[in-house]
Amino acid sequence: MPELPDVEGFRRTLVSCARGRVIRRIDVYDEGVLHGVSRQRLRSELEGRRFTEPERHGKWLLAHTGGPTLLLHFGMTGRLVCCSPDDPVHPHDRVVFTLGRERQLRYRDQRKLQGLWLADPAGTERILSRQGPDAGKVGRADLRAALAGRRGSLKAVLMDQSVLAGLGNLLVDEILWRSCLPPGRPAGDLSAADCDRLHTEMRRTLRAAVRAGCVPPRDSWLTGRRDDPAPTCPRCGSPLRRARIAGRGTVWCPRCQP
Numbered sequence: 001m002p003e004l005p006d007v008e009g010f011r012r013t014l015v016s017c018a019r020g021r022v023i024r025r026i027d028v029y030d031e032g033v034l035h036g037v038s039r040q041r042l043r044s045e046l047e048g049r050r051f052t053e054p055e056r057h058g059k060w061l062l063a064h065t066g067g068p069t070l071l072l073h074f075g076m077t078g079r080l081v082c083c084s085p086d087d088p089v090h091p092h093d094r095v096v097f098t099l100g101r102e103r104q105l106r107y108r109d110q111r112k113l114q115g116l117w118l119a120d121p122a123g124t125e126r127i128l129s130r131q132g133p134d135a136g137k138v139g140r141a142d143l144r145a146a147l148a149g150r151r152g153s154l155k156a157v158l159m160d161q162s163v164l165a166g167l168g169n170l171l172v173d174e175i176l177w178r179s180c181l182p183p184g185r186p187a188g189d190l191s192a193a194d195c196d197r198l199h200t201e202m203r204r205t206l207r208a209a210v211r212a213g214c215v216p217p218r219d220s221w222l223t224g225r226r227d228d229p230a231p232t233c234p235r236c237g238s239p240l241r242r243a244r245i246a247g248r249g250t251v252w253c254p255r256c257q258p
Helices: 004-018 039-046 121-129 140-147 154-159 169-179 192-212
Strands: 025-028 055-057 060-063 069-073 078-083 093-098 104-109 115-119 241-245 248-252
Touching: 004 055, 004 060, 004 078, 004 104, 004 192, 025 039, 039 115, 060 121, 069 078, 069 121, 104 115, 115 121, 140 192, 154 169, 154 248, 169 192, 169 248
Parallel strands: none
Antiparallel strands: 025 093, 055 060, 060 069, 069 115, 078 104, 093 104, 241 248
């Protein structure tokens, strides 16, 4: 599932492929990924406009055009791909933006769990108002405030996009392992020192993952071991544990995260 680092990678794809370019034509191959906007309105509102500097908030990508903003959410399998118009249409290409004779930006998504929205500034603000602060930008004090008094498990609270935007299953497990905090611990029980350590490791993990464009499956990361047949901790070598926490497959080290 695309998480904050993946969406930041899609933002960079949008910058390199489309920023400053005029949208010449929009082809909608599957209207099921459009939310609150028809194929006809999408074309009438955006064709002839120019993509400007995009933004990202959590898992949302905001493609500004100097008029309405195109908001993209990638669900579990969505991505942005820069192609040539001569490239064959992929079976999962849902919306294609032709930017000239040599370039297309394609929204490609197998499972179609999210999609595209079109909004004016007020509509964009309404959509993002349901999101917490961006995990890559939140400060120490704001993280403490976000976790204070929360009764849910750390895993559940950190994955709640209304609390903190951008973190998914892999990132949360990785950050908690690096922070030596168990995923089932109540979020509201963290001390100030625990919160500060969590903040430090979250920032370090996100910086490394953004550079990689994903949550990298490195041997030195929990992510690189979690799918092994008999996974062991990269730090201490202890067998890792698996369980479902907050409805998601969760991996942790019982020795490092007591």
